Amino acid sequence: MNQEFSKMIVRMIDLKREYELVRQDIERALRICFEHQRWILGEEVGQLEQTVANYLSIGHGVGTSSGTEALVLALRALAIARNGREFFEKDDEIITASFTFTATGDAILRSGATPVFVDIDPCTYTIDPQQIEDYLASSTKKRVVGIVPVHLYGQPCDMEAIMKIARAHDLFVVEDAAQAMGARWNGRRVGAWGTMGALSFFPTKNLGGYGDGGMVVTDDSVLAKMVRALLQHGGEDKYNAEHIGYNARLDTLQAAILLAKFSYLEERNEQRRKIAQLYSDQLNLIAGLTLPFSPPPAQHVYNQYTVRLDPGLRDKFQEYLKERDIETTIYYKKPLHAMKLFDHSITYGDLKQTEAAASSIVNIPLNPFLTENEIAYVIETIRQFFKG
Ligand SMILES: *Cc1c(COP(=O)(O)O)cnc(C)c1O
Numbered sequence: 001m002n003q004e005f006s007k008m009i010v011r012m013i014d015l016k017r018e019y020e021l022v023r024q025d026i027e028r029a030l031r032i033c034f035e036h037q038r039w040i041l042g043e044e045v046g047q048l049e050q051t052v053a054n055y056l057s058i059g060h061g062v063g064t065s066s067g068t069e070a071l072v073l074a075l076r077a078l079a080i081a082r083n084g085r086e087f088f089e090k091d092d093e094i095i096t097a098s099f100t101f102t103a104t105g106d107a108i109l110r111s112g113a114t115p116v117f118v119d120i121d122p123c124t125y126t127i128d129p130q131q132i133e134d135y136l137a138s139s140t141k142k143r144v145v146g147i148v149p150v151h152l153y154g155q156p157c158d159m160e161a162i163m164k165i166a167r168a169h170d171l172f173v174v175e176d177a178a179q180a181m182g183a184r185w186n187g188r189r190v191g192a193w194g195t196m197g198a199l200s201f202f203p204t205k206n207l208g209g210y211g212d213g214g215m216v217v218t219d220d221s222v223l224a225k226m227v228r229a230l231l232q233h234g235g236e237d238k239y240n241a242e243h244i245g246y247n248a249r250l251d252t253l254q255a256a257i258l259l260a261k262f263s264y265l266e267e268r269n270e271q272r273r274k275i276a277q278l279y280s281d282q283l284n285l286i287a288g289l290t291l292p293f294s295p296p297p298a299q300h301v302y303n304q305y306t307v308r309l310d311p312g313l314r315d316k317f318q319e320y321l322k323e324r325d326i327e328t329t330i331y332y333k334k335p336l337h338a339m340k341l342f343d344h345s346i347t348y349g350d351l352k353q354t355e356a357a358a359s360s361i362v363n364i365p366l367n368p369f370l371t372e373n374e375i376a377y378v379i380e381t382i383r384q385f386f387k388g
Pocket of ligand 1: 069101103104176178199201212213214
């Protein structure tokens with residue numbers, strides 16, 4: 001193999017490289033915080049909320065301590081505002097995908113409701129709207145209250161189909177947009193389609209902080225106000241609690257860092273899409289390798305570049321790349337319905353596509369800081385694997 005490819009490690013994510021590029025912006029932003037010393041809900045939090053709301057063209061952003069808390073707070077606010085109860089009840093059902101990160105289902109349980117897992121579309125790995133329809137039509141005594149679609153890997157769900165179903169059945173929609181900040185469906189950014197949206201600023205996300213952080217977004221000012229109350233002990237101020245609240249504020253320091261990094265988000269997402277296109281062009285003709293599928297009106301932001309291969313080859317593929325210093329990951333090997341936590345949740349149908357995806361997908365390195373050389377090396381190594 002080419003000499004220039006020797007001694008390199010191709011990483012899934014490279015925060016140190018990014019830091020070198022944004023160091024001055026970050027240091028300036030932090031210095032301002034050290035001078036003002038307003039650590040709890042300092043002005044940076046409000047500035048970030050406004051910036052993100054403008055970016056999504058939505059009325060309100062409310063910073064939270066993580067993406068998980070954003071989901072919980074959104075669902076709790078809906079339970080209070082729509083049902084007049086602190087929590088949902090066990091027989092309130094919320095439809096979501098099983099092929100997602102634990103937090104999606106966990107947040108539904110924490111809101112008091114029961115998750116209903118329906119199958120995904122095998123091409124996009126996102127929730128299949130037809131399965132939602134089929135579940136809603138399938139039996140008589142159901143109490144579905146909402147849908148939590150997950151924009152997995154940065155790939156937007158079919159939001160028009162989902163919103164149409166939600167309107168027809170009077171359901172709320174809370175978008176889990178943790179992996180998809182900036183992605184669009186038919187021009188409109190994800191997070192801005194549903195009743196509410198949840199974003200995550202976990203370091204590996206497209207806009208990542210230097211620690212945990214998240215945001216709830218919504219056009220509904222009553223729900224925004226409720227989330228704001230819940231994240232600071234459940235009252236208009238913390239000495240007048242009305243609801244069972246949390247301490248789940250977004251940290252001022254994280255907000256300052258995220259504001260500094262926000263200026264680069266579009267550029268970085270563009271770079272992710274460019275690298276994805278390169279991979280897709282160059283790996284296109286390999287028999288036995290399935291590439292991401294994201295036709296318009298989806299605009300994918302590639303938090304992950306996910307390929308699929310024969311389950312019997314997956315370990316060998318990962319091993320082959322690892323021996324050649326190329327990192328890979330699998331999100332997710334175990335779907336939620338297979339976890340003990342969800343033993344009492346509902347699964348609709350056999351979830352065949354979910355199981356198939358979980359046993360055959362691999363994420364290969366895609367981050368905006370990969371060099372041309374690294375990208376070429378990944379492509380060449382994958383070609384070699386399938387030749388051998
Ligand atoms: C990251 C993630 C979350 C949770 O976000 P945190 O900020 O880590 O709490 C929720 N859902 C999905 C799909 C995620 O990828």
